[in-house]
Amino acid sequence: MNTVIAFIVIFGSLVFFHELGHFIFAKRAGILCREFAIGFGPKVFAHKKGETVWTIRLLPLGGYVRMAGEDPEMTELKAGQRIGVVFNEKEEAVNLIVNGRDRFQDARVIEIEKADLEHGLTISGYEEGEEELKTYPVHREALVTEDRLSTQIAPYDRQFNSKTLPQRAMAIFAGPLFNFILAFIVFVVLAMIQGIPTNEPELGEVINEGAAVEAGLQEGDRVVSINGDSMASWEEIVTVIQKSPDEELTFVIDREGEERTVAVTPSAEEADGKTFGRIGVYSPFEHSIIGSFTYGAKEVYNWTKLIFGVLGTILTGQFSIDDLSGPVGIYVSTDTVAQSGILNLAKWAGVLSINLGIMNLLPLPALDGGRLMFFFYEAVRGKPVDRQMEGMVHFVGFALLMLLMIVVTWNDIQRFFLQ
Structure with a gap:
């Protein structure tokens, strides 16, 4: 169960950060982001905040940010079509109701002659009971309601393809970029918590079971030599130990200014068909x-x-x-x-x-x-x-x-x- 939670948290975080990159730079470019989704398939959770619907979907295999203009925008309003229109106090159309207009008591019925929801932001038509053709302004954030689903219109300057090539490219590149940024943050935080691995000839954390703890070695011991050969780096220590499974090694260590001689026999471990020695010590760390x-x-x-x-x-x-x-x-x-x-x-x-x-x-x-x-x-x-x-x-x-x-x-x- 813990592994399931860890997998969901990790994979969900990676996808979220990736899509967040797309989202932030799309918004900076003025693109209308209709949906921020984690996963694919049917919705499990949905919450609308501002212009964007934030969703979690059933299949946790990725995610996406749905930007205006990337797909066909919405139902096209055709000449002769009768729709309900809700106006604000400025006589701007704020809701164009394709069907189900009986649910909107304040909607006025208009027979469409022409509709421009991308450039001119107007609708022209005949209001019920009148014979005069009128043109009405459409609010930039007006809704189109069909089958009980309301979708915000996207004027052309809010659509993905209206933006400059650098703006579009950055909105797409920002996803992978944010994955690299997330990795950088993770590694920096880890270094601050556990320290930075160094190549000094010192012993790091000694695990509870292993040849090192049995021989009395301690974290912070500086290895002067092994079998008479001086040690100048952690890498040299590891090389000698790995080449000596089940062989007794004589360590000369410096502990707080006092030299001691310790006998250590690395245990034999196998990996990829090879046998190597191990004493149960991590590399040394420093904090900076x-x-x-x-x-x-x-x-x-x-x-x-x-x-x-x-x-x-x-x-x-x-x-x-x-x-x-x-x-x-x-x-x-x-x-x-x-x-x-x-x-x-x-x-x-x-x-x-x-x-x-x-x-x-x-x-x-x-x-x-x-x-x-x-x-x-x-x-x-x-x-x-x-x-x-x-x-x-x-x-x-x-x-x-x-x-x-x-x-x-x-x-x-x-x-x-x-x-």
């Missing part, structure tokens, strides 16, 4: 506020470099689709990491956030990177790609991604539960 920020930046860089390296092996065929993991694999890994403590779980969340940011930047249809590629093409070409063509490419790309997700999930199930 400025160093914490430097550490956070380095961790983001190192993990980004590592993930791109893995992607490189996929492109060169050294990494097969059977080796990929989806939500099930992430859940199993989260369960393993959760057992090692909250700090390791937080670090895992930072790594996943970087991974999510990089995956979304891949130049594939339906991903943020795919959309940015279309923007790049628009910048080179001087005019945007046909919207229907772009929409079709993204639709096909999304379908293929869903198919890949199904295949990867099935591989995870076979790997972790059916073997």
Whole structure:
């Protein structure tokens, strides 16, 4: 149960922060954001605040920010159509009721001749009982009500495609960017809490069970030499220990200015078919506020470099689709990491956030990177790609991604539960 909660909190936080990036920069550009959704499928929770409906949906496989202009806006008002219209005190239309107007006692019935809800913001028509054609102004935040659902209109200057190329590109790029920012924050906070790993030849935390505690080693002991060889770094200490499973080692340590000689026999551990020595000691840490920020930046860089390296092996065929993991694999890994403590779980969340940011930047249809590629093409070409063509490419790309997700999930199930 704890793993389920941890998985939901971590994955939900990563998706929320990603979509928050889209949302903030879309709002900064003046784009109307109709919905901020975590998950896909049927709504589980919905709450409207301001112009935006905040929702949690059934399938926790991502999220989205629905911006005005990305999809067909709403029901088109056609000539000859009779609708109910609610006006404010300035005689501006504030609610255009396509059906169910009997529920609005103050609505006036108008037969539409022409409606412009994007540019001119007017409706022209004949009010019930009158023969004179009149034109009425429409409020910029007017609603269109159909089947009991009210949707705010989006004047063209509030739509995604009305914005400059840099504004649109930033609204899309901000999602992955916020994943990197989240990872940076996580690593900085971790460094402030537990300290920054150093390469000094000292012992960090000594675990309760292991060769180190049995030999009487303590946190803070400085290792002068092992088997007569002087130690200048933590890395050298680790190398000697790992090469010496079940072999007695003679440590000369400096504890508060006093040198002591201690015999330590590393236990034998196995991983990836190899045997290595282990004594049960973590690396040393130091505390520094400025160093914490430097550490956070380095961790983001190192993990980004590592993930791109893995992607490189996929492109060169050294990494097969059977080796990929989806939500099930992430859940199993989260369960393993959760057992090692909250700090390791937080670090895992930072790594996943970087991974999510990089995956979304891949130049594939339906991903943020795919959309940015279309923007790049628009910048080179001087005019945007046909919207229907772009929409079709993204639709096909999304379908293929869903198919890949199904295949990867099935591989995870076979790997972790059916073997």
